[in-house]
Amino acid sequence: MSSSPTTGDKATDRTGRFVRQPNGRITPLSPHLQTWRWHVTMTASILFRVTIGAASVGAFFGLAWLGLAACGPEAYDTARGLAGSPFGLFIGFGLTVVLFSFVLNGGRHLINDTGNGLTLKSATLLSNIAVWAPIPLAILFWAALFATGRVSL
Structure with missing residues (x-):
């Protein structure tokens, strides 16, 4: 099992900076430019x-x-x-x-x-x-x- 939080396993994220969204996608805890399109x-x-x-x-x-x-x-x-x-x-x-x-x-x-x-x-x-x-x-x-x-x- 990989230790990267991008693998979709929240349990491997020891930093607390990532969260599993209801759709199963792992995203940063705080919205960031990686997550949101500019508006x-x-x-x-x-x-x-x-x-x-x-x-x-x-x-x-x-x-x-x-x-x-x-x-x-x-x-x-x-x-x-x-x-x-x-x-x-x-x-x-x-x-x-x-x-x-x-x-x-x-x-x-x-x-x-x-x-x-x-x-x-x-x-x-x-x-x-x-x-x-x-x-x-x-x-x-x-x-x-x-x-x-x-x-x-």
Whole structure:
């Protein structure tokens, strides 16, 4: 008898990392790329976790801005200058993408938590919206900011 868990004998798996499925197939205990085909819902799930991390970085920038504002007018003018620089605008655009991604993915989760949007077709649609819509929405938002004169280079 072979000691490989791929032989179909769960008893030979001493690692505990493999499990026999009801159809008799031996698979990893945790779903992995070897088990699942890639789907847009996986991308949406991963991006949601990434946006949480990026929002944390954005919170740091917000806290730094508040700290500089509390340090006086000179420090605040420095912060405004950095925020208005091309690099600062790039960071602002990125955080806007994060905001839209967070809101759209949160909406997707809210819909799913009510028991709706769980069919393959609706889950795919909601995930595609959550994955692809943040960038065009951020572009439209920043175009409106530039068009109204609230932001300039």
